[in-house]
Amino acid sequence: MRNLFVQWQYDKIVRASYAIFASVVINFVYFTFLVQINFLWLFGTMPGINHLENPKSDLASELYSADNVLLGKYFRENRSPVNYEEISPNVIETLIITEDQRFYEHSGIDLKGALAIFWYMLKGDPRGGSTITQQLAKNLFKTRVETSKGGLGYIPGVSVLIAKVKEWILAVRLEKNFTKEELLTMYLNTVDFGSNSFGIKVAARTFFNTSPDSLTYPQSAVLIGLLKAPTSYSPVLNPEKSKERRNVLLHLLFQAGKISQSEYKEMIKQDLGLDYKVENHTDGLATYFRSTVSKYLLNWCKSNGKDLYADGLKIYTTIDATIQKHAEDAMQEHMKQLQSKFYVHWKGRNPWIYENGKEIPRFIEDVARRTEGYRKLKAKYGENNDSIDIIMNTPVKMTVFSWDGDIDT
Numbered sequence: 001m002r003n004l005f006v007q008w009q010y011d012k013i014v015r016a017s018y019a020i021f022a023s024v025v026i027n028f029v030y031f032t033f034l035v036q037i038n039f040l041w042l043f044g045t046m047p048g049i050n051h052l053e054n055p056k057s058d059l060a061s062e063l064y065s066a067d068n069v070l071l072g073k074y075f076r077e078n079r080s081p082v083n084y085e086e087i088s089p090n091v092i093e094t095l096i097i098t099e100d101q102r103f104y105e106h107s108g109i110d111l112k113g114a115l116a117i118f119w120y121m122l123k124g125d126p127r128g129g130s131t132i133t134q135q136l137a138k139n140l141f142k143t144r145v146e147t148s149k150g151g152l153g154y155i156p157g158v159s160v161l162i163a164k165v166k167e168w169i170l171a172v173r174l175e176k177n178f179t180k181e182e183l184l185t186m187y188l189n190t191v192d193f194g195s196n197s198f199g200i201k202v203a204a205r206t207f208f209n210t211s212p213d214s215l216t217y218p219q220s221a222v223l224i225g226l227l228k229a230p231t232s233y234s235p236v237l238n239p240e241k242s243k244e245r246r247n248v249l250l251h252l253l254f255q256a257g258k259i260s261q262s263e264y265k266e267m268i269k270q271d272l273g274l275d276y277k278v279e280n281h282t283d284g285l286a287t288y289f290r291s292t293v294s295k296y297l298l299n300w301c302k303s304n305g306k307d308l309y310a311d312g313l314k315i316y317t318t319i320d321a322t323i324q325k326h327a328e329d330a331m332q333e334h335m336k337q338l339q340s341k342f343y344v345h346w347k348g349r350n351p352w353i354y355e356n357g358k359e360i361p362r363f364i365e366d367v368a369r370r371t372e373g374y375r376k377l378k379a380k381y382g383e384n385n386d387s388i389d390i391i392m393n394t395p396v397k398m399t400v401f402s403w404d405g406d407i408d409t
Helices: 002-037 049-053 089-099 111-122 132-141 158-177 180-190 200-208 217-226 239-255 261-269 287-304 321-346 363-368 372-381 385-392
Strands: 061-064 070-074 314-316
Touching: 002 158, 061 287, 070 287, 089 132, 089 180, 089 217, 089 239, 132 158, 132 180, 180 200, 200 217, 217 239, 217 261, 239 261, 372 385
Parallel strands: 061 314
Antiparallel strands: 061 070
């Protein structure tokens, strides 16, 4: 009799468990449907089919010389796309092993990885469960920005759930529309590596002054390591943390059999090997020419419905880069001579003088009082001029420009 009661209780629990599971699945499917159609504008917009098949990211416009030399760029986000064949296999392997080891096995959603999140949370080791495709969906379609939120998107917790569901839906759609190689290429072309470098091409040049097809395993590990937190793992701002993160990724590559034990031991001993230079609008040749051209281009873009700083335009000019380089070198050499004459002329004297040659009294002091730094000190110390003078006259390390190269002083 007791055994029958125990069996009845067990069957009851099993039936209840099935009912709860079925209810959760049905309600989740229903919730997903509501998100997809943006029911009553509560869930925020979803990209249409055309947008999905032709996803767009901001691309830098490039200005070329008549001899096909890149003179400079116009951008809000410095991004230049590359093809799959232009990316080193070292980068691809490091990305997959680090971010999504079952990338080639799933169709946008890795159920095993998603369920494992709860296990790691119980162990006190929270991890992300997003696949590369889900991360791509998040980057391409800005699922977590204010403009994509609906009425429920402003409720803490609910907004994250809605965004996550959107990313699942979009990830599945992306997998249907693109090959795995295309998805990897889009992902590496869109991600932010920090230091104003968007996409693998600009990141390779910014941190290592190389092309994406030439990146080694250690270099790839540094760059892929940045994706977790571009500032925290910056090899420039936090070199020790960046090196630790790189070595963790190299160990994953070793465990996956991509590198041998001897290679791994040798690689983790290496320095980061940076050749760091952030690109900006003033880099390159013919800066004044480019500035003038931009004024024409902005008017042309306005008339033709284009965005100079986001549409990835290729602009070809009649200027000759070789001749321009010679001209700028000659100008720089002449400026060195003029600077030298300037120092000789003013040696032992201050250059702030009246037309009659007499020095303007308290010129530096008066200029200093017009600075933002002085105003802040005045607000803090009031009439205590001695404290202000001490701080204002304390030397501060800085780098200053000279025609012979920057000077640390």
